[in-house]
């Protein structure tokens with residue numbers, strides 16, 4: 001598949017799910033075909049799209065266990081161009097199940113490789129807040145990582161561990177894996193600390209940090225309770241506009257990359 005993004009950070013509550021849902025919806029609104037995969041047993045991406053994980057028949061768990069094909073677990077959503085592989089209740093048990101399996105790091109890759117690679121322009125995988133076997137499966141299948149980072153004092157803590165893991169997976173399991181970018185989330189530019197954190201992160205990671213940041217915006221936190229992406233909850237909100245701009249920036253990057261590839 002073309003652009004497979006793992007949305008990752010082993011830290012909890014740093015905007016992975018909010019980014020997965022709203023970036024996916026924004027890309028779909030630009031006319032792209034987008035598959036959102038919920039790889040987190042918490043199932044927040046699934047419920048954030050208004051789907052009840054208690055009533056899903058076959059989702060991520062069945063896919064990882066080889067019980068169902070990708071075709072069988074993809075669901076349409078209420079939004080054109082946006083498709084979902086939902087998390088289900090049993091996904092929480094998959095870590096133990098996978099631990100017994102040979103080649104467990106490749107379960108997701110294996111399950112998806114036969115699917116038509118042209119079917120989707122973007123695949124986004126919402127990872128759980130841990131560097132566990134589920135996240136490793138995402139990083140083994142993906143070719144891009146989008147790291148969300150909350151603009152706070154401890155933001156950089158744990159990041160080197162994540163970068164080490166990405167490097168190790170690239171060397172051992174998935175040579176295609178690249179960091180696409182670091183996204184600063186929940187940014188409040190009235191707060192001096194947030195400004196300082198942004199400066200530090202940009203200084204350290206340079207152009208690996210997306211230009212677009214996501215502001216702290218209450219519409220973003222309330223949209224999941226309506227089961228919809230923020231752009232359908234309040235299209236004029238700062239949160240909706242920020243994710244639309246992020247989608248534009250990401251599409252532009254891929255466009256530039258293609259041009260570079262063609263020049264080779």
Ligand SMILES: Nc1ncnc2c1ncn2[C@@H]1O[C@H](COP(=O)(O)OP(=O)(O)OP(=O)(O)O)[C@@H](O)[C@H]1O
Nearest residue numbers: 012013014015016017018129186215216217220221
């Ligand atoms: N930009 C934002 N403005 C305001 N609230 C936000 C923003 N981004 C995320 N939130 C809220 O912060 C909380 C954590 O966000 P989110 O669930 O996206 O993080 P996560 O990294 O997926 O968490 P977990 O690690 O538990 O999966 C949620 O309640 C969410 O609604």
Ligand SMILES: [Mg+2]
Nearest residue numbers: 016017040044
């Ligand atoms: Mg989450």
